[in-house]
Amino acid sequence: MSERGETLSGPLAADGVLEREAAAAPGATSLPLVVLVGNPNVGKSVMFHNLTGRYVTVSNYPGTTVEVTSGQARIEGKRFEVVDTPGMYSLLPISDEERVARRILIEREPALVIHMVDAKNLERMLPLTLQLAELGHPLLVVLNMMDEAERVGLRIDAAGLSEAIGARVLEAVATSRRGMERVRAAILELAAGESSPALAAPQLATPLRYEQGIEAAIERVAERLPARWSRSRRGIALLLLQQGEEITRLLRETDPAAAASVEQLTAELERESRRSPTYAIASRRQDLCRGLCARFVAHPSAPHRGLADRLSELAISPWTGVPIVLAVLYLGLYRFVGTFGGGTVVGWLEKDLFGGIINPAFNALMLRLLPAQSGWQHWTRELVAGDYGVVTLGLTYAFAIVLPIVSLFFLFFSVLEDSGYFPRLAMLVDRLFKRIGLNGRAVIPLVLGVGCGTMATLVTRIQETKRERLLTTFLLALAVPCSAQFGVITGLLAKGRATVLGVSVAFLIWLGVVGLVFILAGRLASRLVPGEPAMFYMELPPLRWPRLGNVLVKTLARMKWYFAEILPLFVAASLFIWVGRLTGLFELLLSLFRPLVVGILGLPSAAAESFLYGFFRRDFGAAGLFTLAPQMSGVQLLVACVTLTLFMPCIAQFLVMRKERGWRASLAIAAIVFTVAFSVGALLSALLRSSGVTL
Amino acid sequence: MSDRALTTCGYCGHRFDVEEGRRSCHACSLVGGGCRSLRCPRCGYENPEEPRALGWLRRLFGREKERA
Ligand SMILES: Nc1nc2c(ncn2[C@@H]2O[C@H](COP(=O)(O)OP(=O)(O)OP(=O)(O)O)[C@@H](O)[C@H]2O)c(=O)[nH]1
Numbered sequence: 001m002s003e004r005g006e007t008l009s010g011p012l013a014a015d016g017v018l019e020r021e022a023a024a025a026p027g028a029t030s031l032p033l034v035v036l037v038g039n040p041n042v043g044k045s046v047m048f049h050n051l052t053g054r055y056v057t058v059s060n061y062p063g064t065t066v067e068v069t070s071g072q073a074r075i076e077g078k079r080f081e082v083v084d085t086p087g088m089y090s091l092l093p094i095s096d097e098e099r100v101a102r103r104i105l106i107e108r109e110p111a112l113v114i115h116m117v118d119a120k121n122l123e124r125m126l127p128l129t130l131q132l133a134e135l136g137h138p139l140l141v142v143l144n145m146m147d148e149a150e151r152v153g154l155r156i157d158a159a160g161l162s163e164a165i166g167a168r169v170l171e172a173v174a175t176s177r178r179g180m181e182r183v184r185a186a187i188l189e190l191a192a193g194e195s196s197p198a199l200a201a202p203q204l205a206t207p208l209r210y211e212q213g214i215e216a217a218i219e220r221v222a223e224r225l226p227a228r229w230s231r232s233r234r235g236i237a238l239l240l241l242q243q244g245e246e247i248t249r250l251l252r253e254t255d256p257a258a259a260a261s262v263e264q265l266t267a268e269l270e271r272e273s274r275r276s277p278t279y280a281i282a283s284r285r286q287d288l289c290r291g292l293c294a295r296f297v298a299h300p301s302a303p304h305r306g307l308a309d310r311l312s313e314l315a316i317s318p319w320t321g322v323p324i325v326l327a328v329l330y331l332g333l334y335r336f337v338g339t340f341g342g343g344t345v346v347g348w349l350e351k352d353l354f355g356g357i358i359n360p361a362f363n364a365l366m367l368r369l370l371p372a373q374s375g376w377q378h379w380t381r382e383l384v385a386g387d388y389g390v391v392t393l394g395l396t397y398a399f400a401i402v403l404p405i406v407s408l409f410f411l412f413f414s415v416l417e418d419s420g421y422f423p424r425l426a427m428l429v430d431r432l433f434k435r436i437g438l439n440g441r442a443v444i445p446l447v448l449g450v451g452c453g454t455m456a457t458l459v460t461r462i463q464e465t466k467r468e469r470l471l472t473t474f475l476l477a478l479a480v481p482c483s484a485q486f487g488v489i490t491g492l493l494a495k496g497r498a499t500v501l502g503v504s505v506a507f508l509i510w511l512g513v514v515g516l517v518f519i520l521a522g523r524l525a526s527r528l529v530p531g532e533p534a535m536f537y538m539e540l541p542p543l544r545w546p547r548l549g550n551v552l553v554k555t556l557a558r559m560k561w562y563f564a565e566i567l568p569l570f571v572a573a574s575l576f577i578w579v580g581r582l583t584g585l586f587e588l589l590l591s592l593f594r595p596l597v598v599g600i601l602g603l604p605s606a607a608a609e610s611f612l613y614g615f616f617r618r619d620f621g622a623a624g625l626f627t628l629a630p631q632m633s634g635v636q637l638l639v640a641c642v643t644l645t646l647f648m649p650c651i652a653q654f655l656v657m658r659k660e661r662g663w664r665a666s667l668a669i670a671a672i673v674f675t676v677a678f679s680v681g682a683l684l685s686a687l688l689r690s691s692g693v694t695l
Numbered sequence: 696m697s698d699r700a701l702t703t704c705g706y707c708g709h710r711f712d713v714e715e716g717r718r719s720c721h722a723c724s725l726v727g728g729g730c731r732s733l734r735c736p737r738c739g740y741e742n743p744e745e746p747r748a749l750g751w752l753r754r755l756f757g758r759e760k761e762r763a
């Protein structure tokens with residue numbers, strides 16, 4: 001335990017020492033306990049200091065490293081013990097801090113719980129208010145940061161809200177002590193037990209009832225709870241049904257039999273419900289909170305609907321939203337990343353700079369330094385220079401082909417991100433994505449997947465259910481090309497002679513085939529993987545002009561991640577190829593691939609190499625394709641592009657898949673992806689060749 | 696009160712504490728070093744964090760400006 005009192009001075013000193021000793025043993029006092037809870041950053045600690053003054057105790061909560069601050073408040077001569085808890089988002093804890101906050105609520109019997117709320121974000125905070133109300137302790141809700149809420153023009157009907165949730169609601173500005181008098185008076189009234197019985201336990205005007213199955217389970221669990229939780233029966237039963245483990249443990253310590261039967265009930269409920277009880281309960285609360293906010297929060301009447309608002313509406317409504325997204329993708333991906341990046345810039349860097357100047361010069365230098373045609377000099381030279389050298393191949397791929405495309409993509413992505421377009425895109429495609437078992441949230445990983453599938457697989461974490469994450473991971477592995485692939489493919493296919501409206505036909509066929517695979521695979525997978533699509537709803541942040549500084553910072557940060565991640569793999573791949581050629585292993589692998597590539601897909605045998613590279617990284621395979629393109633016909637190029645796009649996720653993506661989804665799922669995905677890629681490639685090849693088209 | 700650095704989520708627009716976002720992003724890089732992301736507590740989106748070198752440069756220029 002450590003003391004954080006300031007030095008004592010003057011006439012206060014004697015009193016201060018007294019208070020200090022009393023506060024040093026939290027819980028030991030028999031004073032009524034007032035617990036401050038709420039989301040992080042809402043002003044709990046400021047309120048705590050307003051109430052307690054200077055002398056407080058900071059201690060680790062027993063058995064944890066989480067610090068809890070406690071102190072005393074004196075209101076009209078009456079003393080209270082006040083505890084400031086770490087921020088928490090809900091009573092279903094994820095972090096240690098949240099766990100401690102919950103334990104304080106459950107293990108110690110508070111005389112009053114003060115829920116501190118950021119008044120600007122009422123809708124997001126109210127679910128916790130409801131959870132606290134269900135716990136049954138006397139509750140005071142403080143709408144803090146009213147100054148900021150007022151500045152944006154929000155008005156909240158505190159009295160109405162108070163009536164609806166059956167608990168006192170007060171407005172305050174903790175930093176300027178506005179509303180403190182009323183808060184102190186409320187503490188005196190509610191925590192000293194002098195309140196009317198109606199106010200003691202929060203009582204919603206219309207009680208919050210859940211689905212029948214859940215209500216029945218609540219009742220049965222509540223019956224088995226020990227007497228000391230009498231006040232919180234319903235609330236604790238709900239917690240047990242949702243994320244029981246920790247509380248079950250608590251229960252087991254005192255009453256093992258009750259714990260066992262509760263566990264059984266929970267398992268039963270899980271099995272019988274159509275959707276997860278946790279989700280059902282949360283969405284029921286969400287709905288109620290939305291209703292409460294609609295009734296009691298007045299938003300500033302939008303006086304000037306500016307250009308941004310109108311654009312925002314256009315972006316969400318399907319009739320205008322779809323053309324907008326097509327235009328954004330056409331300009332951003334096809335024109336900017338594809339034809340400009342993958343065509344113009346790469347052509348210049350790869351052919352002129354690296355192919356024409358850097359690599360020949362480096363090769364000549366190596367030949368001068370290590371002239372022998374056999375022995376160690378030859379092999380060392382082969383390692384760094386020549387057709388497969390770490391420098392000449394690895395660095396050319398990395399800096400001349402992948403770097404420009406990927407940076408242009410991340411630039412494009414960051415512009416969209418900073419403008420606030422993504423949430424609108426998410427709303428727009430939500431309905432569509434429901435058909436493949438996903439929801440609007442999948443937009444981010446899927447669009448990012450066009451940058452780097454590995455990064456996107458990590459980002460699937462923003463999705464709420466395991467099922468969605470699995471489906472998205474699968475689609476990312478199968479039907480979403482990464483930016484290097486996309487750039488190279490667009491750059492190559494855009495050169496096709498046949499065009500429609502300025503877009504190459506070969507590119508359109510590629511897009512059509514990959515899109516079709518995406519939709520069919522998505523539909524099929526969503527049928528096979530059990531579960532329902534999760535609900536998706538989000539408040540929209542304002543649409544705004546992207547700021548150059550933000551965009552650059554985000555682009556740079558992503559590029560840094562990307563290169564830290566891929567450069568080692570590029571070097572490793574070159575080393576592997578070198579060792580493979582030294583030992584003949586490379587040839588062996590190629591001879592396995594060749595029959596597939598030549599026989600089934602009808603491609604030149606050199607293409608087998610790009611497929612082998614593609615296994616290391618998708619972008620590596622794409623880069624290989626770039627150097628190979630001149631040897632192929634239009635049809636062959638298209639078949640190669642389609643197969644490579646659908647082909648096996650690269651090693652990096654596979655490793656991340658394994659890490660995030662486990663061995664079984666990732667091996668299954670790999671097997672499916674591999675089969676689909678070659679089947680579709682073979683089918684397309686047969687179709688195109690039998691129809692005799694040229695592209 | 697400690698002064699906190701706040702950042703705005705690129706996806707949902709929520710403003711949150713940089714330190715908090717840092718804590719809740721797991722080290723998810725394959726090569727190590729972590730991904731340096733700020734995970735938004737509201738929507739879970741992982742916002743890329745400004746690379747260290749850039750922040751350093753920014754402070755350098757900031758100070759330069761102050762002196763001038
Ligand atoms: N404008 C305004 N700012 C406030 C108000 N109350 C608190 N703040 C500020 O909000 C920030 C967070 O306040 P804290 O009291 O540390 O928040 P907390 O809830 O204890 O946060 P955690 O301990 O992280 O959970 C500080 O910068 C405060 O100055 C308020 O009523 N109005």
Ligand SMILES: [Mg+2]
Nearest residue numbers: 044045084085
């Ligand atoms: Mg605090």
Ligand SMILES: [Zn+2]
Nearest residue numbers: 704707735738
């Ligand atoms: Zn967010």
